[in-house]
Amino acid sequence: MTTQQLIEQIQRKKSFLCIGLDVDLTKIPEHLLQLEDPIFEFNKAIIDATHDLCVSYKPNTAFYEAYGIKGWQSLQKTIQYINKNYPEIFTIADAKRGDIGNTSSMYAKAFFEDLNFDSITVAPYMGKDSIEPFLAFHEKHTILLALTSNEGAFDFQTKKVEEIELYKTVIATSQSWHNAQNLMYVVGATKAEYFREIRKLIPDSFLLVPGVGAQGGSLQEVCNFGMSKNIGLLVNSSRGIIYASKGADFAEKAREEAMKIQLEMQDIVNTL
Amino acid sequence: MTTQQLIEQIQRKKSFLCIGLDVDLTKIPEHLLQLEDPIFEFNKAIIDATHDLCVSYKPNTAFYEAYGIKGWQSLQKTIQYINKNYPEIFTIADAKRGDIGNTSSMYAKAFFEDLNFDSITVAPYMGKDSIEPFLAFHEKHTILLALTSNEGAFDFQTKKVEEIELYKTVIATSQSWHNAQNLMYVVGATKAEYFREIRKLIPDSFLLVPGVGAQGGSLQEVCNFGMSKNIGLLVNSSRGIIYASKGADFAEKAREEAMKIQLEMQDIVNTL
Numbered sequence: 139m140t141t142q143q144l145i146e147q148i149q150r151k152k153s154f155l156c157i158g159l160d161v162d163l164t165k166i167p168e169h170l171l172q173l174e175d176p177i178f179e180f181n182k183a184i185i186d187a188t189h190d191l192c193v194s195y196k197p198n199t200a201f202y203e204a205y206g207i208k209g210w211q212s213l214q215k216t217i218q219y220i221n222k223n224y225p226e227i228f229t230i231a232d233a234k235r236g237d238i239g240n241t242s243s244m245y246a247k248a249f250f251e252d253l254n255f256d257s258i259t260v261a262p263y264m265g266k267d268s269i270e271p272f273l274a275f276h277e278k279h280t281i282l283l284a285l286t287s288n289e290g291a292f293d294f295q296t297k298k299v300e301e302i303e304l305y306k307t308v309i310a311t312s313q314s315w316h317n318a319q320n321l322m323y324v325v326g327a328t329k330a331e332y333f334r335e336i337r338k339l340i341p342d343s344f345l346l347v348p349g350v351g352a353q354g355g356s357l358q359e360v361c362n363f364g365m366s367k368n369i370g371l372l373v374n375s376s377r378g379i380i381y382a383s384k385g386a387d388f389a390e391k392a393r394e395e396a397m398k399i400q401l402e403m404q405d406i407v408n409t410l
Numbered sequence: 411m412t413t414q415q416l417i418e419q420i421q422r423k424k425s426f427l428c429i430g431l432d433v434d435l436t437k438i439p440e441h442l443l444q445l446e447d448p449i450f451e452f453n454k455a456i457i458d459a460t461h462d463l464c465v466s467y468k469p470n471t472a473f474y475e476a477y478g479i480k481g482w483q484s485l486q487k488t489i490q491y492i493n494k495n496y497p498e499i500f501t502i503a504d505a506k507r508g509d510i511g512n513t514s515s516m517y518a519k520a521f522f523e524d525l526n527f528d529s530i531t532v533a534p535y536m537g538k539d540s541i542e543p544f545l546a547f548h549e550k551h552t553i554l555l556a557l558t559s560n561e562g563a564f565d566f567q568t569k570k571v572e573e574i575e576l577y578k579t580v581i582a583t584s585q586s587w588h589n590a591q592n593l594m595y596v597v598g599a600t601k602a603e604y605f606r607e608i609r610k611l612i613p614d615s616f617l618l619v620p621g622v623g624a625q626g627g628s629l630q631e632v633c634n635f636g637m638s639k640n641i642g643l644l645v646n647s648s649r650g651i652i653y654a655s656k657g658a659d660f661a662e663k664a665r666e667e668a669m670k671i672q673l674e675m676q677d678i679v680n681t682l
Contacts, residue, residue: 160513200509200516206524210482234509236533237472238560238620241432244472252478261508261533263555265562283535288510290537293583299569299576311565348510 139256140277141344144228145368147193152404154369155396156194156230156346158376159184159216160201165381167388177205177212180388182219184380187389189224191400194372196230196346217253228372229256230346234283236261242271250278257281259324259346262308266315273317279344280320284309284336287326287349305332309339322346325364327355327373333363342366348374350399357399361406369407375399411528412549413616416500417640419465424676426641427668428466428502428618430648431456431488432473437653439660449477449484452660454491456652459661461496463672466644468502468618489525500644501527502618506555508533514543522550529553531596531618534580538587545589551616552592556581556608559598559621577604581611594618597636599627599645605635614638620646622671629671633678641679647671 148154161177170176185195197216202209220227235245235258242260249258250272257279260269272280285295285305295305302310312321325336327349336345345364349355350373357373364371375395383391420426433449442448457467469488474481492499507517507530514532521530522544529551532541544552557567557577567577574582584593597608599621608617617636621627622645629645636643647667655663 162516198509198513198516200507200513200520203520204516204524206520207479207482207486209520210479214479232509234507234533235472237470237504237506238558241470241472244434244470244476248472248475248478248481252476261506261535263533263535263566264558264560265565265567267560267562269562286510286536288536288539290539290541293537294535294571294576294580295537297571297576297579299566299571304566304569304571304576307569308566 139228141279144193144344147226147228148369149407151190151193152407153191153193153400154371154373154403154407155192155399156196156372156374157184157188157192157379157396158232158348158374159195159197159380160376161380162201163205165384167384167386169386175208175212175215177202177209178215178219181212181216183389184392185220185224187393188379188396189227191393191396194228194230195220196232196374198232198376214253217255221254230281231255231258234259234261236264236268238264239267239271242268246272246275250275257322259283262312269312270316273315273320275320278320279322281322281324281346282308282312284323285325285332287328287355291326306335306339309336313340324348327360330356330359330363333360337364337366342368342370344370344372346372346374350375357402365406367410369410373399373403411500413551416465416616419498419500420641421679423462423465424679425463425465425672426643426645426675426679427464427671428468428644428646429456429460429464429651429668430504430620430646431467431469431652432648433652434473435477437656439656439658441658447480447484447487449474449481450487450491453484453488455661456664457492457496459665460651460668461499463665463668466500466502467492468504468646470504470648486525489527493526500529502553503527503530506531506533508536508540510536511539511543514540518544518547522547529594531555534584541584542588545587545592547592550592551594553594553596553618554580554584556595557597557604559600559627563598578607578611581608585612596620599632602628602631602635605632609636609638614640614642616642616644618644618646622647629674637678639682641682645671645675
């Protein structure tokens with residue numbers, strides 16, 4: 139999917155909601171557990187109930203790998219289901235990969251070709267040649283961890299590197315990499331005050347914003363400081379939506395939670 | 411496996427060789443391709459031919475994920491084969507994971523419980539709470555990227571953070587984390603001159619050293635600067651060993667290459 143197509147979807151749906159599909163078997167409705175693939179059945183119901191309210195789904199690969207081959211199968215069925223039934227959705231493999239060049243090429247192949255995701259999250263620590271293999275793919279997007287939403291973000295990311303905070307150095311340096319137009323960035327919503335600084339460096343890039351909802355960030359604050367002229371935001375909520383209910387009505391309740399956020403977003407998109 | 415058991419294996423085998431199982435279907439002998447699981451059959455032959463010369467195997471997960479579910483099955487069969495037949499081997503999942511706390515817990519479950527690896531490589535960018543879930547596992551080891559062997563290492567890792575290079579800050583900070591005794595570190599062999607500095611910070615920790623062989627590092631130089639009183643090194647070679655031949659003799663040739671390194675190591679272990 140091109141960035142322009144993503145922008146069109148945001149305008150059409152009046153939403154920049156991304157729903158995290160972080161499925162934990164201990165948290166899903168019990169009646170699903172007797173089915174052959176509870177994780178996929180859960181995702182399918184959530185997706186069918188919310189696809190018109192969001193522009194993106196983001197399965198976090200950890201939650202699938204934790205169940206071994208069965209989990210990997212659930213991930214494959216989920217992405218295939220989205221690509222087949224809702225091809226307008228921007229899909230994100232939240233995988234936080236990154237390795238030396240030939241290895242990153244294998245990860246890119248896994249997520250962009252084999253699973254056919256539109257994008258993947260990657261960690262910057264290993265630098266340019268660990269990220270460029272992802273950037274080489276046409277109409278695929280690489281979402282670089284810049285400033286994350288967890289406490290550990292303050293261990294290194296906000297430390298000053300030659301007078302400039304590391305996360306800013308990561309953003310500025312990455313803009314010089316080959317095919318940098320395919321980059322997006324993870325910026326945690328728990329630090330809305332940083333968005334203003336980030337927009338000075340990358341006024342137009344899309345930012346994937348986790349941490350709204352369960353992690354405590356505020357949508358309004360993120361938008362005040364983080365929006366670009368084309369929105370330029372994908373705001374993720376995982377647990378707040380997908381675990382809204384543990385009952386038979388889980389998909390309906392997930393839709394209600396998604397709609398609450400979409401309605402807030404609609405007001406914001408309409409002001410543009 | 412405990413660190414003490416690893417040290418005993420090094421002394422017994424007079425080797426601190428780690429063999430990287432980075433299996434690319436385009437590089438393995440053609441006669442294997444007609445078998446049902448060529449990757450596993452390749453690994454099995456390499457393992458049977460080299461297990462007495464090395465103390466560790468390190469499958470890089472990218473090479474398995476690139477083949478989807480089939481790849482994940484090959485990975486599972488490989489680790490099960492090692493654990494069953496050669497339980498004295500220290501196994502490393504070269505996965506370079508790291509995410510917010512609840513997600514890192516899922517990765518830890520995937521690699522330590524489901525697959526039963528002894529250790530996993532992790533990226534430090536997200537800080538303390540992204541790593542501590544791995545450290546919580548008893549007799550499991552978490553190998554933190556400190557200074558990697560690729561060019562991109564110079565993008566951020568060697569930049570000064572408040573007057574200290576980032577990789578040193580990563581090492582020093584990580585030593586304050588809960589269960590830090592379960593930490594090891596990735597230190598690239600292409601920068602042997604840095605080992606001296608690193609040993610000032612962590613005199614005893616095990617270092618996983620990629621980059622000997624195909625990536626150009628020298629074993630002797632690594633040992634001169636990087637060895638601890640208990641060796642404290644796992645030196646990895648992947649392509650140089652496993653792709654020594656594309657013929658029917660591939661396992662035999664892999665053994666020859668592994669033995670060359672093991673013989674060098676034997677002289678070094680004997681000097682202790």
